[in-house]
Amino acid sequence: MNGIICGTGSYIPSYTMDNNDIAGLVDTNDMWIRERTGVVKRHIIKDETTASMAAEAGKRALENAGMKAEELELILVATISSNVILPCTACEVQKSLGAVHATCFDLGGAACTGFVLAYNTASAYLEAGVYKTALVIGSESLSALTNWKDRRTCILFGDGAGAAVMKAGEGKGWLPVTHSDGGKGEALTCRSRYCSNGLTSKLRPEDMTDEANFIQMDGQAVFKFAVKRVPEVIQEVLEANALKGEDIFLYILHQANKRIVEAVAKRLSEPIEKFPMNLEEYGNTSSASIPILLDELNRGGRLKTGQKLVLAGFGAGLTWGAVVVEWSCPVKQPYGS
Ligand code: UT7
Numbered sequence: 219m220n221g222i223i224c225g226t227g228s229y230i231p232s233y234t235m236d237n238n239d240i241a242g243l244v245d246t247n248d249m250w251i252r253e254r255t256g257v258v259k260r261h262i263i264k265d266e267t268t269a270s271m272a273a274e275a276g277k278r279a280l281e282n283a284g285m286k287a288e289e290l291e292l293i294l295v296a297t298i299s300s301n302v303i304l305p306c307t308a309c310e311v312q313k314s315l316g317a318v319h320a321t322c323f324d325l326g327g328a329a330c331t332g333f334v335l336a337y338n339t340a341s342a343y344l345e346a347g348v349y350k351t352a353l354v355i356g357s358e359s360l361s362a363l364t365n366w367k368d369r370r371t372c373i374l375f376g377d378g379a380g381a382a383v384m385k386a387g388e389g390k391g392w393l394p395v396t397h398s399d400g401g402k403g404e405a406l407t408c409r410s411r412y413c414s415n416g417l418t419s420k421l422r423p424e425d426m427t428d429e430a431n432f433i434q435m436d437g438q439a440v441f442k443f444a445v446k447r448v449p450e451v452i453q454e455v456l457e458a459n460a461l462k463g464e465d466i467f468l469y470i471l472h473q474a475n476k477r478i479v480e481a482v483a484k485r486l487s488e489p490i491e492k493f494p495m496n497l498e499e500y501g502n503t504s505s506a507s508i509p510i511l512l513d514e515l516n517r518g519g520r521l522k523t524g525q526k527l528v529l530a531g532f533g534a535g536l537t538w539g540a541v542v543v544e545w546s547c548p549v550k551q552p553y554g555s
Contacts, residue, residue: 220391221341221352222546225283225383228513229274230500231261233418237373244369251373256476260376260501262361264418267301271379272357273314275509279353279381280315282516282551287315290383291349293322294340296332296505298408298534299359300324307357317353329406330472330533331396332356332505334541337382337529338394341541344386355381356505363408365432366416374474375433376501380509387546395454396539397447405439406534408432440533444478447538448530449485455528455540463488467525467545468515472532473497473507482530494520504533517552521545 236259237248251257263271272295280287295308308322328335333356340352357379366372409430448471456462469492471479476495483490496511503510508529515521525545532538 219345219347220387220389221344221384222387223382223543224385224547225279225281225285226381226509226513226516226547227275227278227280227282228378228380228510229271229278230378230510231263231266231271233262233264234259235262240373243366244372246369246373254477255374256495256497257374257501258498261378262418263359263377266377268297268299268357268359269301269307269310269314271377272297272307272355272381273311275357275379275381276311276315276353276355279383283383285351285383287317288319290317290320290351290353292340292343292352293317293320293355294325294336294352295355295357296325296328296336297357298327298329298332298504299363300326301359311355320353321349328505328537329535330474330502330504330507331531331535331537331539333380333508334394334529334531334539335396338396338539338541340384341391344384345391347386350386352384353381354384355379356507356509358504358506360502360504361417363411363433365429368432370437371433371435374502376503378500378503378506378510380506380513382509382512392542392544393455393458394539394541395451395458396537397451398535398537400535402439402443402536403534405436405443405536407434441475441478443536444474444532445481445485448478448482448532451538451540452482452486452528452530455542459542461526461542465526466492466528469493469528469530470508470511471530473500473511474502474533516547521547523548
C-alpha cells in the first residue's frame with residue numbers, strides 16, 4: 219500500500235498588508251524587504267481563525283478529490299497557531315465538515331516542517347492499512363504570534379491554510395527523510411502567546427508588551443541552518459529512493475525567504491525554474507506554505523500524473539525533512555471554474 223494525494227485545497231484571507239503598510243509600523247522599507255526576503259505582501263486574518271481556514275481548505279480539497287467528508291478516516295492538522303488549546307483544530311475541522319468517521323488530531327510545534335511531518339504520518343497510516351483515507355492540513359494565523367514592533371520578524375509572516383486529501387493506493391511508498399536538532403532550538407522560539415494579532419482585532423497593540431509571547435528569531439542562524447540542511451536532506455531523500463535530480467519535476471520548498479530557495483537550488487545545481495515560489499504574495503505561512511503552493515500548482519494545471527515532486531520543510535525545533543511525492547491527482551479544478 220501507498221499513500222497518494224488525490225485532491226488539494228487552500229484558503230487565503232482577503233485582507234492584505236503590503237511592505238509599505240509594514241513600513242508604517244516599524245523602521246523598514248519596501249526595497250529592503252523585497253531584496254532581503256522576496257516578500258511583497260502578506261494576507262492577514264480578520265474574521266477568520268486557524269480552524270475556519272483549515273476547514274475551508276479541507277472542504278476545497280475534498281471537492282477537488284471528489285470525495286465526501288463522511289469518507290474521511292483521518293484528519294491531521296499541522297499548526298503552531300491554533301485558536302484554543304482544546305479542542306484541537308482537527309476536531310474543529312471534523313465538526314465543520316461533518317467528517318463523522320474520522321480520527322482527528324493536531325501536529326503542534328513542528329512549525330514550518332509541520333506539513334511534511336503530517337504528510338509522512340498520514341502516509342504511514344495509509345501504507346500500514348490502518349486508515350484508507352486522510353485529510354492533511356497546514357493552517358496558521360501567524361499574525362497572532364508576530365511581534366508587530368519587531369522589524370526582524372514582522373516583515374516575514376502571513377496567514378493562510380492549505381490541504382491535501384490522501385488515500386491508500388497500490389504500490390510501495392517513498393521513504394521520507396526527517397531530522398531534528400533540539401540543541402539549536404533557541405534560534406526560533408515562542409514561549410507563550412496572545413490570542414489576537416492586535417491589528418485587526420480588539421486586543422490593542424499597546425496591551426501586547428511581553429516579547430516572549432511572540433515569535434523571536436535569530437534570523438541569520440536560521441538562514442545558515444536552512445541553506446546547509448535543506449540541500450542535504452533533499453540529497454538524502456533522493457538517495458534513499460534511488461532517484462536523481464533529473465527524476466524530479468519540481469522541488470516544493472517551505473516558503474521562508476527567496477534567498478534561501480535560490481541558495482538551495484544553487485547548492486543542488488538545479489535550475490531555479492524547478493523551485494516554484496509564491497512567498498511574494500503570502501510571506502512565510504509556516505506549515506501552510508507547502509500545501510498552499512501545491513494547491514496553486516495543481517489548480518494551475520502544472521502537475522501531471524506520474525511526475526515526481528520533492529516537498530521540503532524546515533524551521534523551529536530545529537526540524538527539517540523532505541519527502542518524494544508521485545503526482546496522482548487526476549482532477550484539475552481551477553478556482554472559479
Ligand atoms: O520559517 C522558517 C524560519 N525562518 C526563516 O527561514 C528566516 C531565515 N532568516 C532570514 O530570512 C533572514 O535572516 C532575515 C530576512 C530575517 C533577515 O535578513 P538578513 O539578511 O539576515 O539581515 P540581518 O539580520 O543580517 O540584518 C542586516 C541589517 C542589520 O543592520 P546593520 O546591523 O547591518 O546596520 C539589521 O539591523 O539589516 C537591518 N535590518 C533591517 N533593515 C530594514 C533587519 N531587519 C530590517 C528590516 N528593515 N526589516
